[in-house]
Each structure stands twice: as C-alpha cells, then as structure tokens.
Amino acid sequence: QETDTITDSLWDELEESLLGADVGPSTTLWLIERLRQRVSDENMRTGGQVQQALREELSALLGKSSSLRFSKQSPLTVILVIGVNGSGKTTSIAKMAYRLKREGHSVMLAAADTFRAAAIDQLQEWGNRVEVPVISQKPNSDPGAVVFDALQAAQSRGSDVLIVDTAGRLHTKFNLMEELKKINKIIQRFVPDGPHELLMVIDATTGQNALLQARKFAEDIGLTGVIITKMDSTAKGGFAFAVADDLGVPIKFIGTGEKVENLMPFEPQNFVAALFAQQ
Amino acid sequence: MAMFENLSKRLEGIFNNLGGQGKLTEDDVNAALREVRLALIEADVNLKVARQFVDRVKEKAIGADVMGSLSPAQQVLSIVNDELVEFLGGEGVNNKLDLNGAPPHIIMLVGLQGSGKTTSAAKLANYLRKQGQRPLMVAADMYRPAAVNQLKSLGRQLSIPVYSEPMGADPVNICVNSLDFAREQACSVVILDTAGRLNIDERMMSEVVTIRERVRPQEILLVADAMTGQEAVRVADDFNKAVSLTGMILTKMDGDARGGAALSIRTVTGVPVKFMGVGEKTDALEPFYPDRLASRILGM
Ligand SMILES: Nc1nc2c(ncn2[C@@H]2O[C@H](COP(=O)(O)OP(=O)(O)OP(=O)(O)O)[C@@H](O)[C@H]2O)c(=O)[nH]1
Ligand SMILES: Nc1nc2c(ncn2[C@@H]2O[C@H](COP(=O)(O)OP(=O)(O)OP(=O)(O)O)[C@@H](O)[C@H]2O)c(=O)[nH]1
Ligand SMILES: [K+]
Ligand SMILES: [Mg+2]
Ligand SMILES: [Mg+2]
Numbered sequence: 340q341e342t343d344t345i346t347d348s349l350w351d352e353l354e355e356s357l358l359g360a361d362v363g364p365s366t367t368l369w370l371i372e373r374l375r376q377r378v379s380d381e382n383m384r385t386g387g388q389v390q391q392a393l394r395e396e397l398s399a400l401l402g403k404s405s406s407l408r409f410s411k412q413s414p415l416t417v418i419l420v421i422g423v424n425g426s427g428k429t430t431s432i433a434k435m436a437y438r439l440k441r442e443g444h445s446v447m448l449a450a451a452d453t454f455r456a457a458a459i460d461q462l463q464e465w466g467n468r469v470e471v472p473v474i475s476q477k478p479n480s481d482p483g484a485v486v487f488d489a490l491q492a493a494q495s496r497g498s499d500v501l502i503v504d505t506a507g508r509l510h511t512k513f514n515l516m517e518e519l520k521k522i523n524k525i526i527q528r529f530v531p532d533g534p535h536e537l538l539m540v541i542d543a544t545t546g547q548n549a550l551l552q553a554r555k556f557a558e559d560i561g562l563t564g565v566i567i568t569k570m571d572s573t574a575k576g577g578f579a580f581a582v583a584d585d586l587g588v589p590i591k592f593i594g595t596g597e598k599v600e601n602l603m604p605f606e607p608q609n610f611v612a613a614l615f616a617q618q
Numbered sequence: 619m620a621m622f623e624n625l626s627k628r629l630e631g632i633f634n635n636l637g638g639q640g641k642l643t644e645d646d647v648n649a650a651l652r653e654v655r656l657a658l659i660e661a662d663v664n665l666k667v668a669r670q671f672v673d674r675v676k677e678k679a680i681g682a683d684v685m686g687s688l689s690p691a692q693q694v695l696s697i698v699n700d701e702l703v704e705f706l707g708g709e710g711v712n713n714k715l716d717l718n719g720a721p722p723h724i725i726m727l728v729g730l731q732g733s734g735k736t737t738s739a740a741k742l743a744n745y746l747r748k749q750g751q752r753p754l755m756v757a758a759d760m761y762r763p764a765a766v767n768q769l770k771s772l773g774r775q776l777s778i779p780v781y782s783e784p785m786g787a788d789p790v791n792i793c794v795n796s797l798d799f800a801r802e803q804a805c806s807v808v809i810l811d812t813a814g815r816l817n818i819d820e821r822m823m824s825e826v827v828t829i830r831e832r833v834r835p836q837e838i839l840l841v842a843d844a845m846t847g848q849e850a851v852r853v854a855d856d857f858n859k860a861v862s863l864t865g866m867i868l869t870k871m872d873g874d875a876r877g878g879a880a881l882s883i884r885t886v887t888g889v890p891v892k893f894m895g896v897g898e899k900t901d902a903l904e905p906f907y908p909d910r911l912a913s914r915i916l917g918m
Contacts, residue, residue, distance in 0.1 A: 355665060358659055358665050358848070359665050359848050360848065361662075361847040361848050361849075363659075363660065364656045364659050364660050365660075368656075423845070423870070423873070424732075424734070424870060424898065425731075425732030425733065425734060425843070425870075426732065427731075427732060454898070455768075455898070456736075456767075456768045456769075456771040456772050456775070457764040457765075457767035457768035457770075457771050458764075458768075460763075460764035460767045460768075461762075461763045461764035461767075461768070463764075464763035464764050465763055468763075478771075507898075509870065509872060509873035509874075510873070510874075511872075511873050511874050512872075542732065542843075542845075544730060544843070544846050544847060544849055544850075544853070545843075545845045545846065545847055546662035546845060546846060546847025546848060546850075546875075546878070546879065547660055547661070547662055547847065547876075548662070548845040548873070548874065548875040548876070549845075549847075551874055569730075569731065569732075569816075571816065572730070572816050572817075572818070572849065572853075573816075573817065573818055573849050573852050573853070574847065574848070574849040575849075577847075578847070597731070597761070597762075
C-alpha cells in the first residue's frame, strides 16, 4: 500500500520545518508555492519526490560554494570583517588566519575594534595562539588609524593577507556605519582593488533580523561573502537562504565551535541536509 | 520574496474583502489570524508559541462586537496587542530583582556565546550601585580569550571591584572564593559573569549546575540576544531545566530586532524579562515593560 503520498499534512510538515529553521515566512511561502507548482508540472506522486525537490530548490537559493578571493593586482589581499555585536567576528578571524597560515600564506591582523573592552587583548591573544602578528594601538584610538598602520606594516613586511577586525555594530547605527565606510576608503587608498573580501559574520541563532542586517551592510559598504557562526548550536541558520538569494552574496564559511580548527568551507548540500536533521 | 507588509495594513485588506458586519465571524477571524501568525513568526516568535497564542486570540475575537470607533482590523489588532502584553507578564509584571535577605546577594548570568553577559554584568553592577548597593563582579569565564580582561576593564571604567583568579583556575572555585572576598570587602551584591555556552554542551552545562549548587544564587538570569530566532525556546528551556532561571535580560534592543524571542521564552519557561539592554555602554540598561515589547513585536 502506498503511504508516501502528497497530503495536506505533508505540506504542513514542510512549512513547519522551514519556519522552525528560521527560513522566514516570505521565503517559506514562496518555496511552498513553487513546490506545489512543480508537483503539478512534473506530475510528482510521492512525498519523497517533494522532499527531494525542496532540497534542490533550497540548494539553488544558496548558489555555488565559493572560496576566498585573493587580489590579482596587488601582492596584498585585504579582508574586512564586519557584523553586529557578538556574532563571532574576532573568533572567525583567528580561525581564518589559522587556515590561511596552514595554506602557506603570511597573515597579519589589524585590531580595529578599539571600542569594546579588551577587544584588542582578545585579538592579540588569538594572534599569539595562531602565531600571526597583530597590529594595534591603544584602546579608543581611531580605528581608521589602526587600519592605516596595519596596511603599512603588512606592505613593508611583505605579508600577503591582512585581516581587519572591526567593532561589532548594529546596522541601524548611522555613525558606526559611516566609520566602516571610512575604513573601507583607507583600504582602497593602499590597495585600489581592495578590500578583496568584505565578510559579514552572522550568528546561526539569529532569526529574521539577519536579513535586515545583511541588507543594510550590503547597501552601505557592500558584501562579498557571509560567515555563519555557531552552527554547532541547535539553530539551523535558515535565514541563509533569503540572505544568499536576495543579496546574491555567497556564504563562504561556517563556524562550528570555539576552537581555531572549527571553521569549515560552506557546502550548500550539507547545509540543506543539516536543516532537516533532527538534533 | 518581499518583506511582510505592516500587519495592520494586511488585516485591513482581509476585512475589506470579507466585509464582516456587526460581529466578527469565524471565517473573518481565521483569515486574520493566519496573518497574525505569520507576522509573529516574522518577528521571531516560535512557531508553536505563535500557534498557541493565536488560538487564545481566536477565542476572544470570535463573536466580539464590532465597536463603532474601531474597524474590525483595528479590533483584532487590539485584542492581539492586549494578549501579547498579557503573555509577556501583564501590566503589573514583576521585573524587580530579588535582593531580600542577608547580603551578599548573588546574581548569576548565563547564556549562549556572545549574547551580552559580560556587558550586562557591568550594566547591572552600575545600575545596582546607583540604588545604593556595593557590587562585586566575578570573572568566571576561563575560556574566552581576554574574557577576564574584558570584565576587569569594565570594572576599572566604573570603579567597581572585580574578583578574578589566574588563568587555569576552576570557574566553580572562583565563584565560591569570590564570596569570601565579597564578605571581606563588605560587598552587598555579587554578579557572576560565566562563560558563554551552548545549551547542548553537557560538560559546560554541568559547570553552571555545579556553580549553582555551590553558591546558591538568588537570581539566575538568562542573557538572551533580542535577535534570536526560533531556537530561543529550546535554549531557554534547556537552561531553565538545568539551573532554574529566575529572569531574563533581553540585550541589543537598540537595534531593529522585533524581539519575538522574548515572547517565546516567557511563554515556554514562565521566566519574566527583567531588563533590556539598549546599547553597548554601561548605562544602557532599562527595566522591562511588556507593552513596549508588544508594540515592537507587532511592528507598531
Ligand atoms: N559555539 C560557538 N561559539 C562561537 C563560534 N564563533 C564564535 N563563538 C563564540 O562567540 C562569542 C563571541 O565571539 P567573538 O569572536 O568575540 O564575537 P565578535 O563578533 O568579535 O564580538 P564583538 O567584537 O563584541 O562584536 C565568543 O564566546 C566565541 O567563543 C562558533 O562557531 N561556535
Ligand atoms: N548594541 C548593543 N550591544 C550590546 C548590548 N549588550 C551587549 N552588547 C555587545 O555585544 C557584544 C557581546 O557582548 P559580551 O558582553 O561580550 O557578550 P558575552 O555574552 O559576555 O559573550 P561571551 O562571554 O563570549 O559568551 C559586545 O560587542 C557588546 O558590546 C546591547 O544591549 N546593545
Ligand atoms: K545547528
Ligand atoms: Mg570582536
Ligand atoms: Mg563574556
């Protein structure tokens, strides 16, 4: 007897699993609509077929996997890391530095979060652990000046990757967004094709606000990629579909823990599979 | 995939089409409540909580008289708003800290990584000092790089003492030892800043359980980010089961997050929101008001 039929409760279940994974109402309703269309166009008969089609649709929204971009013009590649407070920027920078170093790059870090208490110490501590130099100034100094110093240091010491850590900022704060634009301009003065990566870090436990954040950062200074952290949590990071699709910005890495090794290249298939995995 | 329009506009649209007269009919209400449910989920209210909530609203809305001055849409919104306020603890919500009994009163902050515990520890210390308390902050995070320095630096900014031990010390011992220090220094409130941890990390969860058993905090506050999505319920539920939360601090409310997570947490655990974090500075802490959060969840 056929039990795997396409029933109302199958649609309800799909809707629930998407909404429950923070995919969000707009994307979820759009996906369900599209699936219903495909079911009739393609004469699907089983729930299994619908599930498979959903996975395809979800993967398509995420786009292809994409690795870090390096400068083709300048010997120095600059990666600017931004995002709201506490999302995991500084830790992700340490993880990227560790990774890049193992791949043979000579990496330098810039401590341009001069605002948060002990943010500089935190990056320095990571720099010690990963054994990469950290350029910093005193707390509360001008972040632009730190970036300027770091660019000079990276060029004179012949580093090939400079990663800039910035203070956490909510996308709604005008002055802080202006400060980022300034940092961006300073980088462009040294390396006209930079920053080569503008990576936004988003916490997987975030809900629908992630999309507002990503949109505003993309509008104000542009984004070349996203890192989703804390994927070792019970959250699924379903906002990623809307972020990747709406903004056309690829997800580059996922963070899966607090250690330097816990950074994985983003794999759309695995991400989609994890969305439906029970924990 | 456009963003959801304003809920009240969508409700107006529905009632214009259906045109209920005199009383709100079940069909009108069902159509309207579907929009309410989606708006709540858009505001990060947990799915199951949203359903439970909508069921309650339904009972109140069906058969309600359409009042002269309010359109049916406005009327549904007003029922939704009132119920939200109720779910969030009601007008007479108890958002006071329990500082009864003999000092030192112990407040433990727990939560996921990066939710704002350390910053909230400093904000709370600052707030309580203004109320005449003598706070001590305790650096019980031995894992995050420079976590101790972060709290010490906040302590220096505020001239509030910080108890810490050298790297490698045991967080449980640090908390226990801090109490002797607090008594010596005649501190009246001890605020324990614990490390960020995942609710599913058994080893780290058992650490907070042990701290709780050893120092018996009067207040155990979950520090939760206002931007948290659907998992807020599970996180809060797990923390609550492990350490019996007494309240919650909802941080980063200075952004544009709708804060639906707070409704989910409140509904599932019954734990009241006691404070809201509204900025990065040490004075950016406000008492919690349900009506303000209700309007915000509804995008009004
Ligand atoms: N479980 C887990 N924790 C993480 C991950 N990435 C970062 N964290 C933790 O999240 C917390 C915040 O990380 P940070 O790197 O300081 O975040 P940030 O974005 O630099 O924070 P601000 O500079 O204050 O805005 C720390 O406790 C990290 O250890 C991850 O992938 N998994
Ligand atoms: N805008 C804003 N930022 C906040 C608020 N509360 C905390 N933050 C910021 O959020 C980030 C994380 O705060 P922390 O206090 O370090 O968080 P934590 O929970 O102690 O982090 P871990 O110890 O790594 O788990 C920092 O950048 C804080 O400045 C708030 O209410 N509003
Ligand atoms: K996960
Ligand atoms: Mg940081
Ligand atoms: Mg902390």
